[in-house]
Amino acid sequence: MKISNTVLLFLLGSLLAAAGEVDRLISDLREGDKVARREAARALALLGPEAKPAVPALVRALDDDQEQVFFWSATALANLGPDAHGATPELIKRLRRSSRRYRDQVRLRVVTALTRIGPAAVPQLIDALGNESESIRSGAARVLGNMGSDAHEAAPRLFTLLADEETYLGEAAGAALGKIGPAAHPQVLEALGSDNENVRAAAAVAIGWMSEPGEPAKRLAKRLEAEPSSRVTANGLQALNRVGLPGEQLLPLLLQALDHDGDRVRHEAMNGLLSLRPDSRAAVPHLVGRLASDDPVKRGQAINLLGRIGPDAGDAVPRLITQ
Secondary structure (H helix, E strand, O other): HHHHHHHHHHHHHHHHHHHHHHHHHHHHHOOOOOHHHHHHHHHHHHHHHHHHHHHHHHHOOOOOOHHHHHHHHHHHHHHHHHHHHHHHHHHHHHOOOOOOHHHHHHHHHHHHHHHHHHHHHHHHHHHOOOOOOOOHHHHHHHHHHHHHHHHHHHHHHHHOOOOOOOOOHHHHHHOOOOOOOOHHHHHHHHHHOOOOOHHHHHHHHHHHHHOOOOHHHHHHHHHHHHOOHHHHHHHHHHHHHHHHHHHHHHHHHHHOOOOOHHHHHHHHHHHHHHHHOOOHHHHHHHHHHOOOOOOHHHHHHHHEEEEEEHHHHHHHHHHHOOO
16 A cells, blocks of 8 residues: 555656646746747647647747747647647637748648647537638638548538639538548539539549549549530549549540640540559550541640550550651
8 A cells, every 4th residue: 555655646746747847838938038938839749638738828829920939839739639629719710821931831730730629620610611711711621621521510511612702712622522521422412413613623623532433423424424614524534533433434534535625624634544554555546546637736645645654555656656
């Protein structure tokens, strides 16, 4: 029993010492000079769960004019994960485009912290999808996508964002729906049938972020057979290539797209054909046929692709020699 009491006293002393250290670091973070603030934020980031009492001070430090104080404070909040859920409203505010020198890194740190907080932040992130700030809306969509299936409750609200006049916002929402997974498939399937080009284009982006080529990918492939929009077609080809639609289903769409009027569509078709390797050998006869075209653009395109396909295009050598 004496040994047990000794152990308990040691643990209690350690906890009190740790608490005292956290209090000191909080004080330094709030009132120290720039070096003390930086080192305090760094130490709190390395403490992990023991830094929970510092959350209010860490949130305040996000406005520090020293970049390193901001970065370490954001890292500390990220490392606390769900224990930092109280910081969610302030972190969401900082999804707004920053005037800081390293604004892309600022946004990345804020997104990471919110992502690590996890499901506890979802309700407030859903509300943020309706914020007047475009950067907050897009940032919230990005965080929700990072959470995957844990953000399934956000699917209906993300769906409404697909039609945003700012197309990058709609596509950010689409990417989030794709990452959420099967729970968001109903919204993606509905979006594919929309009369709104922006909505269909965002739905195509969503499919590119899915884990496997299920029903949404099959529906998209069917849609692309007669899709009038260059943007939707380009997004769709990229998505089907990314999600891994089987080559025998994707190849006809890629070959058809080689003659599309849109530069980006043709670019995605070429990328898709090369990504099919070694299955891209199935395209060789079609490409060899294009070598006889009167259109120098088509011939050049075929020569480019055959060369990049490499040894699998060996059957094309005799025709290439005559070019």
